Amino acid sequence: MELATTLTSQTVQNAIREIGINPDYWYPVGWANKLQPGHIMPVTIWKQAIAVFRDTGGKLHALEDACAHKGVALHKGQIQGKHLLCPYHGWEFNGAGQCVKIPYLPETHKLPCAQVRSYPVCEKYNLIWVFPGDASLATSIPLPEVPEFDDPDCLMVPIPAHFQAHFTICNENTMDVFHGFLHKNLQGWFDPVLTSLKTTESSVHADYRVSYKGVMTKILGLSDRGDEVTTRTVSLHYQYPHYHSSLEGVSSLYLMRSPMGAAETKSFTLMFLRLNLPKWLVQPFKPLISAYVWRFLFSKFLDQDIEMMESEQRTYSNNPQRRYVEINPAIIALQKVMMRQYEQYRRKTLSSQLSGNQQEESLSLSEAISSGRVESS
Template identity: 30%
Template sequence: MTENRSDEVARGRPREHRNPLPGLPDLRRVGANPDFWYPVALSRGVRSGRVAATAFAGERIALFRGRSGAVHALEDRCAHRQVPLSMGVVDGETLRCCYHAWAYRGDGRISQIPYLSKGDGRPPRGVRAYPVREAYGLVFVFPGDPERAAVTPLPDVPGFASSKYRTMTFSRTVRCHYSFMHENLLDMNHQFLHRGVVGRLQPKLLAYESGPRSVEARYLFTHTGGKRNRSAGLLAAEGIGGRASSDVMTIRTEYPYQTLDLVPEKADHPALRLWAVYVPEDAEQRTCHAYGLLMIEKPRISAALHVAWPFIRHFTERVFAEDRMAVEAEQRAWDEQGEDRNHEVFSLILDVRDVLRTNGVPLGPAATANARACDTRACDDLVP
């Protein structure tokens, strides 16, 4: 059931403050639910006939693209001597371990052991294969129950296929629990952090709604002064022509994904759309890989966006770098304190924490041990 917070926002009376500690599990010890499609690489990072290493929550995964062009995802270990299959060689539609050339099909089954003779020991069946799909220039895997993969849709990314937008893709490692990223994007009261890039922005929370799997907030943004990076105007209501107006920003966590739409004043559709997800890499889930698709509306003079593109990317990278600095500092504090000592007062963020807790899964006691065992960092920034 969806709960609308517009009345209490309008009255200026926040909900009764809830202490996030007593009686509630520490959110930073809640794992991402594996029963969803998660991107683990850029499509262009998995080249034909090549292997790429990646991971989901401490599970190392080897991706390879066979002769047919299809991408396969296998548990990154040979069933023989446990050597990573990501060190292997693609042979047609199979992946050969670099050590003894055991060949694996895309379903994880062993298709050949070159030197095996009749009467030799019985070979193992193979390794785990993950359901895999490609969309939006990303490689998605389903790390949970494989029987649920067929009935679980890929995330919807409106605007990606539209000729009205041009898409910028982001792929960055962030050394924090994925929940910090959800909070950062939803809580637009942190604009002071970006004052050197966007000037003085005044965000006003207009309303928000929350439900079992989602939280959606609408903000009105007004620029009140200070030096503003020109690219910020290109991404907002000023547009290529530089006119001044206000923007309405709608941000939504629909577990486990996030979206953002920015609609200029008097416009009937977004000038900017963002889709993002934060994929845990290590078993303790203190590091995540942020994948983002930023869709920017093309102006009437399309060449103008082409010229502005490098400047827009530089601007977005600066904003992201500042956000990463903040969330990684939050993670370091959690590491030092050994618990979540945050004293959150914003009911919107308390709600998104509830969504992440109730839809996530507990991290098992073996997570720490697994994280130490899974010491490879080959999945960091698969494509520079």
Template identity: 30%
Template sequence: MTDPWRPRPEDGSGQLTDLRRVGIHPEHWYPVAESRRVRAGKVLAAEFAGERIAVYRTASGAVHALEDRCAHRQVPLSMGVVEGETLRCCYHAWAYRGNGHISQIPYLPKGTSRPPRGVRAYPVREKYGLVFVYPGAADKAAAAPLPDLPAYGSSTHRTMRFSRTVGCHYSFMHENLLDMNHQFLHRGVLGTIRPELLGYDDGPDFLQARYRFTAGGGRKDRGAGLLSGEGKNGRDTPDVLTIRTQYPYQTLQLVPEGATVPAFSLWAAYVPLDAEQRTSRVHGLLTIAKPRVPGTLQLAWPLIRRFTERVFAEDRGAVEAEQRAWDEQGGDWNQEVFPLILRLKEVLRSNGVPLDPAAASRRPACTQALPAEAAAPPPALG
């Protein structure tokens, strides 16, 4: 009988495709910017897997995303100027509509037609305070669902948003969150806790695991208790975490044992930036249930923020170390023994797309190094 946890080979050789050489599938909606950063009349430079994207908001408030290269001299359109509903290149003032078509060339001789080719326009949607683009075939965008986050924006919850650059392949982030056996890493923040895998569900494009967390002593960051709602019943109780990779997104919910409403929920998307997909932008929404006493969460907010920053910084240090090892060894030498992660790798592998082997040679030298922001301490959550 075939072991359901054992990944199936990708080809007849019996060898698995290295997951770190698998690209994220473009036929999904990916956040590339926070809405608050795309101000009216401004242009923002963004990236998806080596594709440079200019995101801008017109005078009417509409957001557009265009290939970040003018069709004329390939100068980035993110250096351009928004005039009303058009975007002008900063170099020769060629004007573009939101669909990528050239609407005007100021010095074009009379009787001369404009060049037939403009630039690529990406389907765009705004939701949850984020700007999403659809990098796949544009005609498939309408049928592709955005993530469903019913608690976002409700009067009973408050959301903390974060966006950070992490120097690793997106798959390391999925593995980090789903594998709760790594809590020893956070012993200085969470104290000693015992995670117990309660069960799992899986399918072709998802994997969901449930853990029970039991405190085992040790010093804990005060923000951790405030976030999980400890002490509401006069005593500490175990927490049940449900973590789900629903390709390509990931979610986590914490429900104190005996409760019916999650104390908090986390939604995260890991968006590759470079063509080799060794650098990712993490966009996260942490939605926290408000306590019964008005104003309590507002007072606790700075402590929760500090706690989440500490946990994320420790996780980032670990996954970036994993990526460095992969780079130094030229492949995946991991000896994984946790069946859940073996199954997760298969879900990510089977839903991804092959990376272009020529990606590295095409990648500009200026993107070889991780941006300075990624190596800096994480900014405050907001």
């Protein structure tokens, strides 16, 4: 559905800062090359503590980060072959979360029914992904598509980020191209105009016309001269719960969001650039150029954004009843999608709980009838 791009005053519903996630999607938790065989990585996806480990054969597993015996954090344990050993008593769990060995029990002794939750996990684009929701849905929910990942003509710049802010604040920052004012001392963009806005049940697509001028303009290949103003279109596509943005064939950015809690969010971003430099110069030094581009060109932009997002979170935390006004319809559309996804998950969970309660009541009645405590009609 296409929406009007007129900037009109609207009151922000503070409930947006209290919502949780829809867990029935894949969420990134770490860089795949950082987790070596035989090692464990503690992660959190919306208040769920998870121990991700790579067994000695290199296969990934993800278990609830709490031993079924005493609740001790499993990420403090160790890997033995394909299994994770609890650091407290050495209880041994396989990748499915089943306790398969207790070191002080004879091998002939029957093991107790001790199980920890396991999560679907995979790796793609040098990222580790975990599916924290209904595991039966994992195979039907696709990962984001990143076609540039294998493009030899693109320079990939991996960007990690950690925010002390609710994920909705972080998502609004990405959708809000009007905050170029913040980056004026870094020769960022200016004079933004929202030109197109479309939305569906799970997505928002916005186009902004923006202007650039300065050294960054020349480096990014937006213009042959840095002293002239050049105008381009920035396209933002939010497909819950992740982003893709592009700048007219010059750059493409995939921002994968990982909400951790009510005031903590991580993101894992893959930026792809087509630099205005000779290929013979770029190819041999891609890792070095990538690190330079991130550290000296773009990290300062992120630092400024983080300062603003965390300031916004602190103000909200200190006074959740404070009222706010928004004029960007793209932000309002984004908020509606995030609210809708959370409400859909809540309704699904409630329906499942009610169904479970009805089944329990039916079973209890059947047992009462069969035992003679209740007469059937």
